[in-house]
Amino acid sequence: MTVKSLSGAKIRQVYIDYFLDRGHTMVPSSSLVPGGDQTLLFTNAGMVQFKDIFLGTDSRPYTRATNSQKCMRVAGKHNDLDDVGQDDTHHTFFEMLGNWSFGDYYKKEAIQWAWELLTEVWGLQKERLYATCFKDEKREIPTDEEAAEEWRKQPGIDPTHIMFFGRKDNFWEMAETGPSGPCSEIHYDRGEKYCDLQDVPGHVCQVNGDCQRFLELWNLVFIQYNRTDATHLEPLPATHVDTGMGFERIVSILQDVDSNYKTDLFAPIMDTIQDLTGHSDSERAANLTPYRVIADHARAATFLIADGVVPGNMGRNYICRMIIRRAARFGGKIGLDDPFLARVAEVVINEYGEFYPELSRNRSAILSNITSEEQRFQRTLVGGLSRLEVLLTKLQDNGDMVLPGKQSFDLYATYGLPLEITRDIAREQNMEVDESGFNQSMQEHRTASGAGGDFGKLIDEGVEVYRHLLENLQAQGTLGIEGVAYNPYEWLEMEGHLLAMLKDGKPISEAEPGDKVEVLLPRTGFYVEAGGQVADNGIIRSVNDSSNARSEAWQIRVTDMRKPAAGMIVHIGEVEIGTPRVGDLAIAQVDTRYRRDIMRNHTATHLLHAELRAVLGEHARQAGSLVAPDRLRFDFTHPQALTSEQLERIEAGVNVRVLDNYQLNIRVKPLQLAMEEGATALFGEKYAENVRTITIGDDEPFSYELCGGTHVEETGDIGLFLITSEGSTAAGIRRIEAVTGRGAYEMVQRRSKTLKSTAALLETTPEDVPAKIAGMLDELTQQSKLLSRLRQQLGNLRMLRHMDRVPVVNDVPVLTAVLEDTDAETLRSMSDVFRQRNPSGVAVLGSVGSSGRPIVIAAVTEDLVKRGLHAGELVKFVAGQMGGGGGGRPTLAQAGGKDAGKLKEALASVPGWVENNLKNE
Ligand code: ATP
Ligand code: MG
Numbered sequence: 001m002t003v004k005s006l007s008g009a010k011i012r013q014v015y016i017d018y019f020l021d022r023g024h025t026m027v028p029s030s031s032l033v034p035g036g037d038q039t040l041l042f043t044n045a046g047m048v049q050f051k052d053i054f055l056g057t058d059s060r061p062y063t064r065a066t067n068s069q070k071c072m073r074v075a076g077k078h079n080d081l082d083d084v085g086q087d088d089t090h091h092t093f094f095e096m097l098g099n100w101s102f103g104d105y106y107k108k109e110a111i112q113w114a115w116e117l118l119t120e121v122w123g124l125q126k127e128r129l130y131a132t133c134f135k136d137e138k139r140e141i142p143t144d145e146e147a148a149e150e151w152r153k154q155p156g157i158d159p160t161h162i163m164f165f166g167r168k169d170n171f172w173e174m175a176e177t178g179p180s181g182p183c184s185e186i187h188y189d190r191g192e193k194y195c196d197l198q199d200v201p202g203h204v205c206q207v208n209g210d211c212q213r214f215l216e217l218w219n220l221v222f223i224q225y226n227r228t229d230a231t232h233l234e235p236l237p238a239t240h241v242d243t244g245m246g247f248e249r250i251v252s253i254l255q256d257v258d259s260n261y262k263t264d265l266f267a268p269i270m271d272t273i274q275d276l277t278g279h280s281d282s283e284r285a286a287n288l289t290p291y292r293v294i295a296d297h298a299r300a301a302t303f304l305i306a307d308g309v310v311p312g313n314m315g316r317n318y319i320c321r322m323i324i325r326r327a328a329r330f331g332g333k334i335g336l337d338d339p340f341l342a343r344v345a346e347v348v349i350n351e352y353g354e355f356y357p358e359l360s361r362n363r364s365a366i367l368s369n370i371t372s373e374e375q376r377f378q379r380t381l382v383g384g385l386s387r388l389e390v391l392l393t394k395l396q397d398n399g400d401m402v403l404p405g406k407q408s409f410d411l412y413a414t415y416g417l418p419l420e421i422t423r424d425i426a427r428e429q430n431m432e433v434d435e436s437g438f439n440q441s442m443q444e445h446r447t448a449s450g451a452g453g454d455f456g457k458l459i460d461e462g463v464e465v466y467r468h469l470l471e472n473l474q475a476q477g478t479l480g481i482e483g484v485a486y487n488p489y490e491w492l493e494m495e496g497h498l499l500a501m502l503k504d505g506k507p508i509s510e511a512e513p514g515d516k517v518e519v520l521l522p523r524t525g526f527y528v529e530a531g532g533q534v535a536d537n538g539i540i541r542s543v544n545d546s547s548n549a550r551s552e553a554w555q556i557r558v559t560d561m562r563k564p565a566a567g568m569i570v571h572i573g574e575v576e577i578g579t580p581r582v583g584d585l586a587i588a589q590v591d592t593r594y595r596r597d598i599m600r601n602h603t604a605t606h607l608l609h610a611e612l613r614a615v616l617g618e619h620a621r622q623a624g625s626l627v628a629p630d631r632l633r634f635d636f637t638h639p640q641a642l643t644s645e646q647l648e649r650i651e652a653g654v655n656v657r658v659l660d661n662y663q664l665n666i667r668v669k670p671l672q673l674a675m676e677e678g679a680t681a682l683f684g685e686k687y688a689e690n691v692r693t694i695t696i697g698d699d700e701p702f703s704y705e706l707c708g709g710t711h712v713e714e715t716g717d718i719g720l721f722l723i724t725s726e727g728s729t730a731a732g733i734r735r736i737e738a739v740t741g742r743g744a745y746e747m748v749q750r751r752s753k754t755l756k757s758t759a760a761l762l763e764t765t766p767e768d769v770p771a772k773i774a775g776m777l778d779e780l781t782q783q784s785k786l787l788s789r790l791r792q793q794l795g796n797l798r799m800l801r802h803m804d805r806v807p808v809v810n811d812v813p814v815l816t817a818v819l820e821d822t823d824a825e826t827l828r829s830m831s832d833v834f835r836q837r838n839p840s841g842v843a844v845l846g847s848v849g850s851s852g853r854p855i856v857i858a859a860v861t862e863d864l865v866k867r868g869l870h871a872g873e874l875v876k877f878v879a880g881q882m883g884g885g886g887g888g889r890p891t892l893a894q895a896g897g898k899d900a901g902k903l904k905e906a907l908a909s910v911p912g913w914v915e916n917n918l919k920n921e
Helices: 010-018 046-055 107-121 144-154 247-252 267-277 281-286 289-308 315-333 343-353 357-361 362-396 405-415 417-428 434-447 465-478 592-616 643-658 671-676 742-761 766-804 824-837 871-880 900-908 910-917
Strands: 062-070 093-102 129-134 164-165 172-173 178-189 213-229 230-245 491-497 500-503 504-510 518-519 538-542 554-567 568-577 585-590 622-627 632-637 664-670 691-697 703-706 720-732 733-738 812-818 844-849 854-860 885-888 892-896
Touching: 010 062, 010 107, 010 247, 010 766, 046 230, 062 289, 093 107, 107 129, 107 144, 107 178, 107 213, 107 230, 107 554, 129 144, 129 854, 144 164, 144 178, 164 289, 172 213, 172 885, 178 703, 178 892, 213 247, 213 733, 230 247, 267 281, 267 289, 267 343, 281 289, 289 315, 289 357, 289 362, 315 343, 315 362, 315 417, 315 812, 343 357, 343 362, 343 671, 343 885, 357 671, 357 900, 362 405, 362 417, 405 417, 405 434, 405 871, 417 434, 465 554, 500 643, 518 554, 592 622, 592 632, 592 643, 592 691, 592 703, 592 720, 592 733, 592 742, 632 854, 664 671, 720 812, 733 742, 733 844, 742 766, 766 812, 766 824, 812 900, 812 910, 824 844, 824 854, 844 871, 844 900, 844 910, 854 871, 854 900, 854 910, 871 885, 871 892, 871 910, 900 910
Parallel strands: 129 164, 812 844
Antiparallel strands: 062 093, 093 230, 129 178, 172 178, 178 213, 213 230, 491 585, 500 504, 500 518, 518 568, 538 554, 538 585, 554 568, 622 632, 632 733, 664 691, 691 703, 720 733, 844 854, 854 892, 885 892
């Protein structure tokens, strides 16, 4: 075999081709952000995109599939972060190769093909391979003899290498309930020299043991049960195969290297880091952990940003931030103090861009997001590290080895030091961080700042009610296997019987006026919020026909829609008239005016998206949107605020598309085809095998998006598009709000009214308003200048009056006065006037500034300075009595206070102070 010379890319292809030859369909990797699944932070296995097939709520046109799936295991149940940097086989981001059977082939083929691929195609030594099968330690679930039997049949397999393990290693469950089954893992014996525990007395190398010698390569899961509760498994009507092979691991074996980081998947990345540091090979070897962490995290961040996950404060965005910062900190350990990760990311893009074109497509967004995140981190890093040092030293001094969670949260909140980095540093000093305390502080902070709940809590507690309802209706034959039929594109008016109603989450058979209810119909055209487009409004009312047992009229106003469980769609609303009953024939009518407003905004969103890319560049990608009837909101990635010129161009560009009145082209086609044609898929959306595509632009489409939303027929229907605001929502993300159609008309109306009434007030025409206002502003400037001149003069006059009778303390003239409506500037010039008139003397002048706070100026002539009077000390003394402070030169000083009511009293204390401090010559 010449497998050693195979590149990683080729190995991936060989895997896929092997299964293509055996009737499988190649399915592209889904996004790292699981579509339509709020319960999972990241795609962490190949099966995530097929979950609904196993649950029976989705189907595909094929029964065999193969793929290479992007996975992240850095949070939640699967978190390998602690291993990264420490071992050679675990990454945060990795690729999982898989083959799948959906009710098609089973253990026989899966095992035979796995063995053949590994030993025949790739030529792995048979004596190094081990296969594990399931045997329940609790003796409740049958042993997987079937798989063991298949393994024994494989040519050349050593029967003693077929072993049994229990639930932890060899039984797979999707969740607490649902699909599950035994699995068979394939392990590879890398040889004795890989054992890292040789010095540990009594250590024995073994499969599923503690040392690095046996490597888990591939997991074949056989899905054959449905778990109904903690103790019950029911056989599934159709059985499935779900396999996952660690791509980096198989490449390391085939390329005969002792680490994933030495495969050609990582070598160019590691070499780049070495170039950046200028390390010799032995220096590189001595710094293996930083190299591994940087390589791993740079790769992960690159893939994350390509899938739309930019650095931020919450959930997925936090993870992206954390791994960039963690890599940056490890960079700092090997002398890479300036932002450098973009250079590493560039290599990742070049190496992986061919198989994962989203990397090349988002090159600039990836590089700029990484660099700005490093820069943000740099600004606070030093402060954070030294603060942490202080905290750790203090704890150690007290013999305490755990950093309280509150303190580590403060480090994050104040210095941007993620928990994971704090923990790294603590561990380097054999200390730990109280993580649950950290999470609690974070939670408290979020609740206090109103930012709401966390990930993973989004599973509806009441979902069981709807599932039962669905099952009952399906059993009666009232609802089909798909559940409620849904077509928001055509069914604006539908007739059907009320299948069920719920109030406060419980089924009811009859409702009263004023009741807030959820209504279930066999089919609906009311749009359910998705892709940013809000739900429809409308009414459901009784139909008077002979089949209706009662002829009582009733009406429910629908204000929202909801999908509480797969196959279930309910209308949420309030009974306005009559008493609707389950079984009544009803008609559901979507509020078409409301809907049309929404459609205009949705199509305008697509036009805006296209125009943003045209004006700002390809990096300006959707990062979220809201399509409501009265406005649209569009978030996109872009590093800085838009100029007003850019905004004008964008607005004008969209309006040109509107007026050119393009027909919208809406087609359903296979996802893969649409992606190949360059359609824009949206971040965080779940796409089925066949997708709805919206194309705008006749021969040369300028907008091509995957979208399930509702749209106008021609862009001209939008009427008018106006941007109402532009701003920032998070680092690197801008937000534009706009209005169309009716909303735009109303805005223009409002503005025109305001303009007319302004013109009326100014006694001029709307056209002349700007000139008139410019004239008035001019006049105003003149007036304020005049006013300040008059103030000055008035101040002078007052000052002169005060100076007519200056009291004398001992032999020194001491003037104290409050000058109303004067600023510090005027006070200072008044004190000059005083000094011109009095060659020897003290003046303390006060005023209450426009902010309502007192200010004080003290002046002391030179001769008195020599006699111990210091203007700085004097103002301090005076201001101190008003809750303030200040200072200045010995001859002139200024101070401010808080309490203006104390000004007079404070000034009255001046003569006493002079008396006490004055020394006789
Ligand atoms: P391990 O025990 O080695 O962590 P696992 O039991 O978590 O593996 P599975 O969930 O069965 O692994 O995933 C299927 C395959 O994906 C594994 O056999 C392994 O080859 C690979 N794999 C799992 N986790 C990682 C990771 N963090 N980095 C790289 N490859 C991984
Ligand atoms: Mg694992």
